[in-house]
Amino acid sequence: MKISQIKDIAKSIVTHNELSEKNLNWICSNFSRQELKLFIRLLSREIKDNNVIASFAGELSGANKKKITDMFPNKRISFKRDDTAIAGGIRFEYGDFVLDYSVTGIVKRILNAIAK
């Protein structure tokens, strides 16, 4: 099977957010070991790319949640409250990017700059 085809399968599973037992059995019996390893890797990458974790401190209003959802169209947003690590502001993690708008992040940058 071509890599592009395996990529499309992984993409469609994540887009439709479902993997039936029938499809799973088909994949397991039709993919070689190498293809299966590649499929798992591509699937986990797709899941990572399609999910956004928004970490915040305190309370987040519904309106702000909607604004954040609009910032990342076509992606699944999960909101996580973390008062100790964030302190204030918000931090987004999506794919292998971190967009840090938190107070903790700013303080860290100041401390690093002073240390240099």
Added chain:
Amino acid sequence: MKPEEIIQKIEKELYSTQTNPELVNFGIVETVGDEIVKASGLSNAGYYEEIDFDDGSVGFVLNLDEDFVSIVLLRTSGHVVRGMKVRATGKVLNVAVSDKLIGRVVNALGEPIDGAELKHEKPAYYPVEKIAPGIIHRSPVEIPLKTGIKAIDAMTPIGRGQRELIIGDRGTGKTAIAIDTILNQKKLDMGLKRVICIYCSIGQKQSNLASITAKLKDEGALDYAIVVAATSSDPVSMQYIAPLAACAIGEYFMDRGEDVLIVYDDLTKHAWSYRQISLLIKRPAGREAYPGDIFYLHSRLLERASRMSDKNGGGSLTALPIIETQGNDLSAYIPTNVVSITDGQIYLEADLFNAGTRPAINVGLSVSRVGGAAQTKSMKQLAGPVRLELSQFRELQAFTQFGSDLDEDTLKRLERGKRIAEILKQPQYQPYDELSEILSIFAVTSGLFDNIDVGKIAEIERSLTQYIKKTYPETVKKLSVNAKIDDALRAELEKEIQEFKSINNYGAESATA
């Protein structure tokens, strides 16, 4: 620092802090081994980008694959583990440069290793990898870089902006030539502007480096020199980066209009380190297990040596790469690569070295493609016959082994050749100025030393130079002007040398062997 100064600095940082969000590209360590880390993620990482690890280790990206990147560790705490987060810094591997580097011994990252602190004031950050200046930005190599070694300055002259390879087996004096060249830059000979010297030690023993640094310090060379070191005990990644970092430091001074000399000692070990890294990151191996782009590694490094046009600062970067051959094999892979890149080579032979000819330069195989363009008119005039007479002497030497009777002309050539070979010998750490070189070569090529015993040539040469400088300052002045030696000046010099000989009674004994 005083408490008030610390508070001022903190306040300055607070006011200047950007509150924009920081976008960080991160990855996760998947495998670690042999100073190579494979990390997943880092989808936005670039080639040669600096990567920070959670434990303070630093590396740079050398391979970009579909699902992971290969990071070569430069500095490691030894605690890199699978699952650790790594962060792309967004900047290409660079080195901080400023005038504070002069006189210091630094590692491949520009960090001091000579025991003292290094505080740059407004440093510039130069990337270790940089595209060489284009043709339009360059000007021809015309200004000499004096090595102070007669054999080189006469027959294989080096110009500022040239690349001249020093090649030979181990223990033939390659590093000695480089160090003598650095020491000679103290003289500011011929009124030329100063040359900042950078000695880049790659994969050498620490004891060697210590003795070289001590020598440079004793001779006052550290006033204008920088030592960049990646010894054999340093990680192979540092040995790989060291010449690139040294070149970046040189480019900083070149961009300011200064002349720079950089010695890469030696590129053979640099090739070995690149081979090791390439094999570890599973790049396909080519000839002798070197990666396919080993030529490009050295060509792009050496192309950064240039002489810039006046419009682009007028500075220059002269490179003296050193290559160690095995068993005099000039036709091996790496030597042939670098010979084809450079603008000439100085070939040192072990046989000549063992026979007492030091520097052990094989005149026949050594060449400078810049040639007379980088010589003064007087030196060019004198050096012409030297190479020819020497090559004729080497050929005729073979006949003496037959023991047959030789005609008078052949005997004369042999005697002249012996004296030329003797005059080209030179002790280590005693570089000559232009004037002394001209006087020595003139004396021997004009036949004035033909009736002097070969064994006394070295001693007489030294006394002659001192005598002329002291007694005939007018002659010295005429020779210092970049002009040909005309008939009048030639007659004057001959007269003065004859006078010197008769005062000291040289040449009264028979000169023939």
